[in-house]
Amino acid sequence: MTTITNTSASVSQEPWERYKHQPHWRNNEDEFEAAKLGMWIFLATELLLFSGFFCAYFILRMFYPESFRGASEHYLDWRIGAINTIVLLVSSWNVAVAVRAAQVGKKKLLAFNVFFASLLGIVFLVLKIGLEYIPKIHKGELPGGNFWFAGAHGYDPSAYDPMFLSVYWVSTATHGFHVLVGVLLLWWIGWRALKGHFGPKHYTAVENIGLYWHLVDIIWIFLFPLLYLVP
Amino acid sequence: MTTIPADTAGAHGHDDHNVSYLHPKGGFWVTVWDWMTTVDHKKIGVMYLFAILTSFFIGGVAALSVRLELFEPMQTVKNAAGDSVVTGMWPFSTLAAYNRAFTLHGAVMVFMFIIPSIPAALGNFVLPLMLGAKDVAFPRLNLFSWYIYVIGSIFAVSAILLGGVDTGWTFYTPYSESAADYGRVIAMTMGAFILGFSSIFTGLNFIVTVHKLRAPGMGWFDMPLFVWAIYATAIIQVLATPVLGVTLLLLTIENIFKIGIFNPALGGDPVLYQHFFWFYSHPAVYIMILPGMGIMSELIATHARKPIFGYKFVAFSSMGIAAVSFIVWGHHMFTAQGELASVIFSGLTFLVAIPSAIKVFNWTATLYKGSISINTPMVYALAFLFEFSIGGLTGLFLGALATDMHLHDTYFVVAHFHYVMMGGTVMAFLGGIHHWWPKMFGKMYNERWALVGAALVFIGFNMTFFTQFILGSKGMPRRYGTYVPEFQTLHQISTIGSMILGLGMLVHLAVFVLSLAAGKKAPPNPWGSLSMEWETASPPIEHNFPHEPVVRHGPYDYDNTVPPQTKPGEFPLPAPDPNAQGH
Amino acid sequence: MTTAPTIFESEAAHELEREHKHYIPSMLELNVTLVALLFFTVLTVAASRVDLGESVNLWVAIGISVVKGSFVALVFMHLKNDKAMNSIVLFFCFLTIAFFLMFTIIDLSSRGRVDPMRAGAIAPPAVVQQARERAIAEGRLDLSEHKEGGAEHESEPTEH
Numbered sequence: 001m002t003t004i005t006n007t008s009a010s011v012s013q014e015p016w017e018r019y020k021h022q023p024h025w026r027n028n029e030d031e032f033e034a035a036k037l038g039m040w041i042f043l044a045t046e047l048l049l050f051s052g053f054f055c056a057y058f059i060l061r062m063f064y065p066e067s068f069r070g071a072s073e074h075y076l077d078w079r080i081g082a083i084n085t086i087v088l089l090v091s092s093w094n095v096a097v098a099v100r101a102a103q104v105g106k107k108k109l110l111a112f113n114v115f116f117a118s119l120l121g122i123v124f125l126v127l128k129i130g131l132e133y134i135p136k137i138h139k140g141e142l143p144g145g146n147f148w149f150a151g152a153h154g155y156d157p158s159a160y161d162p163m164f165l166s167v168y169w170v171s172t173a174t175h176g177f178h179v180l181v182g183v184l185l186l187w188w189i190g191w192r193a194l195k196g197h198f199g200p201k202h203y204t205a206v207e208n209i210g211l212y213w214h215l216v217d218i219i220w221i222f223l224f225p226l227l228y229l230v231p
Numbered sequence: 232m233t234t235i236p237a238d239t240a241g242a243h244g245h246d247d248h249n250v251s252y253l254h255p256k257g258g259f260w261v262t263v264w265d266w267m268t269t270v271d272h273k274k275i276g277v278m279y280l281f282a283i284l285t286s287f288f289i290g291g292v293a294a295l296s297v298r299l300e301l302f303e304p305m306q307t308v309k310n311a312a313g314d315s316v317v318t319g320m321w322p323f324s325t326l327a328a329y330n331r332a333f334t335l336h337g338a339v340m341v342f343m344f345i346i347p348s349i350p351a352a353l354g355n356f357v358l359p360l361m362l363g364a365k366d367v368a369f370p371r372l373n374l375f376s377w378y379i380y381v382i383g384s385i386f387a388v389s390a391i392l393l394g395g396v397d398t399g400w401t402f403y404t405p406y407s408e409s410a411a412d413y414g415r416v417i418a419m420t421m422g423a424f425i426l427g428f429s430s431i432f433t434g435l436n437f438i439v440t441v442h443k444l445r446a447p448g449m450g451w452f453d454m455p456l457f458v459w460a461i462y463a464t465a466i467i468q469v470l471a472t473p474v475l476g477v478t479l480l481l482l483t484i485e486n487i488f489k490i491g492i493f494n495p496a497l498g499g500d501p502v503l504y505q506h507f508f509w510f511y512s513h514p515a516v517y518i519m520i521l522p523g524m525g526i527m528s529e530l531i532a533t534h535a536r537k538p539i540f541g542y543k544f545v546a547f548s549s550m551g552i553a554a555v556s557f558i559v560w561g562h563h564m565f566t567a568q569g570e571l572a573s574v575i576f577s578g579l580t581f582l583v584a585i586p587s588a589i590k591v592f593n594w595t596a597t598l599y600k601g602s603i604s605i606n607t608p609m610v611y612a613l614a615f616l617f618e619f620s621i622g623g624l625t626g627l628f629l630g631a632l633a634t635d636m637h638l639h640d641t642y643f644v645v646a647h648f649h650y651v652m653m654g655g656t657v658m659a660f661l662g663g664i665h666h667w668w669p670k671m672f673g674k675m676y677n678e679r680w681a682l683v684g685a686a687l688v689f690i691g692f693n694m695t696f697f698t699q700f701i702l703g704s705k706g707m708p709r710r711y712g713t714y715v716p717e718f719q720t721l722h723q724i725s726t727i728g729s730m731i732l733g734l735g736m737l738v739h740l741a742v743f744v745l746s747l748a749a750g751k752k753a754p755p756n757p758w759g760s761l762s763m764e765w766e767t768a769s770p771p772i773e774h775n776f777p778h779e780p781v782v783r784h785g786p787y788d789y790d791n792t793v794p795p796q797t798k799p800g801e802f803p804l805p806a807p808d809p810n811a812q813g814h
Numbered sequence: 815m816t817t818a819p820t821i822f823e824s825e826a827a828h829e830l831e832r833e834h835k836h837y838i839p840s841m842l843e844l845n846v847t848l849v850a851l852l853f854f855t856v857l858t859v860a861a862s863r864v865d866l867g868e869s870v871n872l873w874v875a876i877g878i879s880v881v882k883g884s885f886v887a888l889v890f891m892h893l894k895n896d897k898a899m900n901s902i903v904l905f906f907c908f909l910t911i912a913f914f915l916m917f918t919i920i921d922l923s924s925r926g927r928v929d930p931m932r933a934g935a936i937a938p939p940a941v942v943q944q945a946r947e948r949a950i951a952e953g954r955l956d957l958s959e960h961k962e963g964g965a966e967h968e969s970e971p972t973e974h
Binding site: 047093221 | 836838839841844845847848851852855858859862863864865868871875876878879882883886887889890891896897899900903904906907908910911914915918919922923939941942944945946948949
Binding site for chain 1: 364365366368369370372431435436438439442443444469470471472473474476477478480481484485488489490491492494497498499500503506507
C-alpha cells in the first residue's frame with residue numbers, strides 16, 4: 001500500500017522515516033492533506049447513510065409516540081446502552097491518544113492504544129450481541145413481521161411495537177457492522193504500528209482510521225438517547 | 232529536458248516520454264493484466280466508456296422493444312380458426328413481460344448508463360489533463376470504483392437474466408416488497424446499491440483532485456467550465472447517493488426480513504419510501520445533466536472559437552444548480568404527498584430553472600459573432616441547446632401544481648425527461664465523445680458519416696419524443712402497454728422515430744469502429760482548443776505531460792492566444808475589432 | 815501497480831515547499847474532553863428522567879448529543895485546528911441531512927386529518943395480535959392485572 005523506498009541510508013531507520021509519497025503528488029504534505037479531505041468526504045457519506053435510519057426513526061416516532069415510549073422502556077435496558085456509550089467514548093479517547101503518540105514518535109504507546117481501542121470495540125459488540133440481540137431473538141422481540149413477543153412483566157405489546165423494533169434493529173445492526181469493520185481496521189493499524197510504519201513524518205493511516213472510529217462513536221452518541229432513553 | 236531518476240528500482244527513464252498510454256506493454260496476456268490492474272485514469276476512463284456504451288446498447292434495445300410493442304394497442308381479434316386472440320403486444324406475449332421491459336430500460340439507462348456516463352468515461356480521462364495533473368487524487372480508489380461498477384452491473388444484469396423485475400425503476404413500495412419471489416427485486420436493488428458506491432467514490436476522487444492537483448498558476452477561475460461542472464456533479468454524487476444506498480438497503484432488508492418500515496400493513500408508510508427514494512433521485516438528474524452542461528461550455532467555446540460569455544455566471548450556476556437540486560425532490564410526489572409540502576416544493580422547483588436558463592443564455596451569447604465550425608461536436612451542441620430548452624421549459628408545466636395534477640404519470644412526463652436526459656445529456660455525451668475522440672485514441676473519425684449519424688439521431692429523437700408531449704397532454708398514461716385507438720397514429724410516429732434514432736446510433740457505432748481500425752492519425756490539437764489537455768500528445772503519454780505544465784493563458788482566451796500544438800496560420804487570431812472598447 | 819515515478823525539474827522545489835507543522839494536542843486537552851463527554855453522558859440519562867413534555871425532552875436529548883458530538887469532532891478529530899475545508903464538508907453534510915429530515919417531517923406531519931389506520935378504521939398489524947394471543951395462551955401474559963403497556967389503538971398524536 002505505501003511506497004516505502006529503500007535508500008542508501010542506514011538500515012536502522014524506521015519505515016516511516018523513509019516514506020515517499022505517491023508519484024502524482026508534489027510532496028508528502030499535499031498527499032496527507034488530500035487523504036484527510038478524502039476521508040472527511042467519506043465520513044460525510046457514512047453520516048448520510050445513517051441519516052436514513054434517523055429519518056425513519058423520527059417519522060415513526062411522530063406517528064406512534066405511545067408505542068415508542070413503551071417499547072423503548074420495555075424492550076431496551078438503558079444501562080447496557082449507557083455502558084456501551086462509555087465504552088465507545090473511552091475507545092475514542094484511546095484512538096486520539098494513539099494519533100498523538102504517532103505524532104510524537106512513541107511507537108509503543110501508539111500500538112497499545114490502538115489495540116486497547118479495538119478491545120473496547122469488541123466489548124461493545126459482545127455486550128450488544130450477547131446481552132441484547134440474542135435474548136431478543138429468544139424472546140421474540142424481532143422487527144416488523146417477525147415479532148412474536150413473549151410477554152414480560154405482564155407487558156401488553158402495543159400495536160406498533162414492531163415498528164420501534166424495526167428501527168432499533170436496523171440502525172444498531174448497521175452501526176454494529178461499522179464497529180466490526182472499525183475493529184478490523186484498528187488491528188491492521190496496530191500491526192503496522194508495531195512494524196514501525198508510523199511516526200511524526202508519516203501517520204496518515206492512523207489519522208484517517210482514527211477519524212472513522214470517531215465517527216462510529218458520534219453515531220452511537222446520537223443513537224443512544226433516541227433509542228434507549230425515550231422518556 | 233533532464234529527469235531526476237527516482238529512488239525506486241526499475242525506473243524507466245526517458246522511454247515514458249514518447250510512448251502513448253495505449254501502447255501495449257508486452258504480449259496479449261501481459262497487456263490484459265496491465266489493463267485489469269491499471270491505475271491510469273485514462274485507461275480506466277476508456278474501460279468505463281466501453282462498458283457505458285454497452286449499457287446504452289442494452290437499455291436501447293429494451294427501449295426499442297417497448298416502442299415496438301406500442302405500435303399497436305391491444306385488441307381481441309378473431310384469428311383464422313375463429314378463436315379470440317389478444318394481439319398488439321408484439322414482441323411480448325404478455326403485458327407482464329412489457330412491464331419488465333420498461334423496468335429494465337429505466338434501471339439500466341439510469342443506473343448503468345447515464346449516471347456514470349460523462350463523469351466516469353469522459354471525466355476520468357479529461358479532468359486530470361485539464362488540470363495539468365498526472366492522475367486523479369486517489370488512483371487506486373479509481374480502479375476500485377471501476378470494479379464496483381462492474382460488480383454492480385453484474386448484479387443488475389443477473390436480475391434481468393433471472394426473469395426481470397416489473398416494479399418500474401423506482402421500486403415503489405409496497406408493490407416492490409410484496410413479491411413472493413423477491414430474489415430478482417433484491418438482485419436489482421443490490422445492483423443499484425453497489426453501482427451507487429462507484430458513483431460516490433468517483434465523486435470523492437474528483438472533489439479532492441480539483442482541490443489539490445491543479446497545475447501551478449491555475450486558480451479556481453482559471454479552470455475550464457467542464458471542471459466546474461464535474462466538481463458540482465461530484466458534490467451531488469457524494470451527498471445524495473448515500474441516501475439512495477440506505478433506501479435500497481432498507482428495501483432489501485424489508486424484502487428479506489419483512490420489517491415493514493415502508494409497509495402499511497405493518498404500520499409503515501409507503502410515502503416515506505418515496506421521500507427517501509426521490510431525495511436521491513432528484514439530485515441524480517442533476518448528476519446526469521451538469522456534466523453535459525460542462526461539455527457544452529467546452530464544445531461551444533472551442534468550435535465557435537470564442538471565450539465563454541459570462542464565465543463566472545456559468546461557474547456559479549453549476550454550483551447553484553447543485554445546491555438547489557437538494558430541496559426540490561417533492562415535485563415527483565405531488566399526487567402522493569400532503570398539500571403543504573406540495574406547495575413548498577412547487578415554489579422551490581421554479582428556482583432551479585434560473586441557473587439553467589442563465590447557462591443557456593450564456594452559451595447562445597457565446598455563439599454570437601463566433602467563428603462557428605459545423606462539425607459533429609458543434610452540431611450536437613446546437614442540438615443540445617434546442618432540445619434541452621424544450622425539456623427545461625416543459626419541466627415548468629410539471630413544476631406547477633395545477634397543471635401537474637393532469638400531467639403526472641402521463642407521457643408528458645416521459646417526453647420531458649427524455650428531452651432533458653437524452654436531448655440534453657446524451658447529445659452532450661455524443662458531442663463530447665467526438666470532441667475528445669482524437670485525444671483519447673489518436674485517430675480522427677469520418678466527419679461526413681458522423682454528421683449523417685447526428686442528423687439521423689436529431690430527426691429520430693424529435694420524432695420519437697415530441698409526439699409524446701402531445702400524447703401526454705391528451706391523457707396517455709405512462710408505463711401502459713396498451714391505449715385507446717385514438718392514440719395509435721401518434722404512437723406509430725413515435726415508434727418510427729425511435730427506429731430512425733436507433734439507426735443513427737448504429738451509424739455512430741460504425742464510424743467509431745472504423746476510426747479505431749483505420750482512422751487517420753490525429754494531430755495533437757485538431758480543433759485548436761485552448762484547454763490544457765490539448766497541450767500534450769494525442770493520445771497522451773502515460774504520465775500525461777512530458778514537463779510539468781505551467782498555466783500561461785485562460786482556457787477560453789481565443790482572442791489573444793494561438794492554440795498550442797497547431798500549425799502556424801491553422802487557427803489565426805481574430806482580427807482586432809475596430810469597435811472594441813479594449814479589454 | 816504504479817509505475818516508476820518520473821520527477822519533473824520543478825518538483826524538487828515542491829518537495830521542500832511544504833513542511834508544515836501539524837497541530838499536536840496535549841494530553842490535558844484529550845483528558846478534559848473525555849471527562850466532559852462522560853459528564854454529558856450522565857446528564858443525558860438524568861435529563862431523560864425528568865418529564866418536560868415530549869418535544870422538550872427530545873430536543874434536550876438531541877442538544878446534548880450535539881454538544882458531545884462537537885467535542886469529539888473538534889478535539890478528537892482535530893477539526894478546531896485543521897484546515898477549514900474539512901469543517902465545510904461536515905457542515906454541508908449536516909445541512910443536507912437537515913433538509914432531508916425537515917421536509918420529510920413537514921410533509922408527513924401535515925397530512926390530511928383522516929388517516930384510516932390511525933382513526934382505527936384499519937386494524938393494527940395482525941402480527942402483534944397473534945403474539946398477544948399466543949402469550950396469553952401460554953400463560954406469559956395476564957391481562958386481568960394492571961396494564962403497563964401501550965394501548966391497542968394508537969391515540970391521535972397531538973400535532974397533525
